[in-house]
Amino acid sequence: MLDSLDGLSVGDSLGQVFPIVRRSTVAELRAGSVPPAPWGWTDDTEMACSVVAELLERGGIEQDRLALAFANRFDAGRDYGWWAQQTMNKVRRGVHWRKAAGAVYNGEGSCGNGGAMRVAPLGAFYADKPDRVVAEAVRSAQVTHLHPEGVAGAVAVALAAAHAGRARIGGTRPVPAEFITAVLERLEDGETAQLIRRARELVGAPAERAAEELGTGIRVLSQDTVPFTMWVAATYLDDYPTAITTCIAAGGDSDTTSAIVGGIVAAYTGGGAGTGVPESWIASREALPAWFEQIRETRSGRKPGSGLFRRWFSGRPGGGDPPRPTREPW
Secondary structure: OHHHHHHHHHHHHHHHHHHHHOOOOHHHHHOOOOOOOOEOOOHHHHHHHHHHHHHHHHOOOOHHHHHHHHHHHOOHHHOOOHHHHHHHHHHHOOOOHHHHHHOHHHHOOOOEOHHHHOOHHHHHHOOOOHHHHHHHHHHHHHOOOOOHHHHHHHHHHHHHHHHHHHHHHHOOOOOHHHHHHHHHOOOOOOHHHHHHHHHHHOOOOOHHHHHHHHOOOOOOEOOOOHHHHHHHHHHOOOOHHHHHHHHHHHOOOHHHHHHHHHHHHHHHHOEOOOOOEOHHHHHHEOOOOHHHHHHHHHHHOOOOOOHHHHHHHOOOOOOOOOOOOOOOOO
16 A cells, blocks of 8 residues: 555656656656656645545545545645635535535536545555455545546546555466456446446557547546556556656646556555666655654554555565556546
């Protein structure tokens, strides 16, 4: 889980800063040249930290608690969309989250990509409990996204991260089409699921074609964000730097696509040299919130990132390396 959070937050921060700084080209990024530190993270990371904190403290998602955590930690400077700001402010004023989230889009609820962007660590946490992944992902999404497509996007990402974590523990590397199939088998039908099926059909195609057909989050919806991330994660499951570079090169809502893909892929690769999350990238990312580090250290009884606690929540009980084969919908 903690590796997944690192992968998510690094992807988010690099995806956010790269289009702004532009001191490196995509070709240079592929060659290992990255923008100067620090890389600031967005609402993707802020909300993911709250999800992980709930799992560390409670072992599951309690919706009332999670909604209040989101609202109380809400920082408008973290690139939250307009609807997100409205929802968070309502919850802060005492409006129940279900009423606040249900008021979005004339009572339909949001089908944005916000539920998906923050959920990968939850999937990694429940890697050995596939039946629970769906229920907990639904609960985590509903506090802000009540539209079925917004929920489906979160479920798909959680399932992908859980499958990645199981593959890591089992020492296997799923082939891309089988990886996507594992997500679809537990996903309810709808537009997001239909486009994920198309992502499976596009396995082996150039990334440019996959991005063009599936979308890169330009509309900031689950439907035009999650399918492409499934394609990227399945294709580059064992290569974190390439997966993130592929998202950034595709453009669109690159901080969110990179956060989603980063969280899934890091659940498989972990961190460190080679094809995991580069240590230099983690060092370049802005530090995670102090309140989160405090919770992590308190719950572990150790310094963050150390010892058995991290290996357990990273999905690597033995500590070994894996095999080496301005958004609006919110």
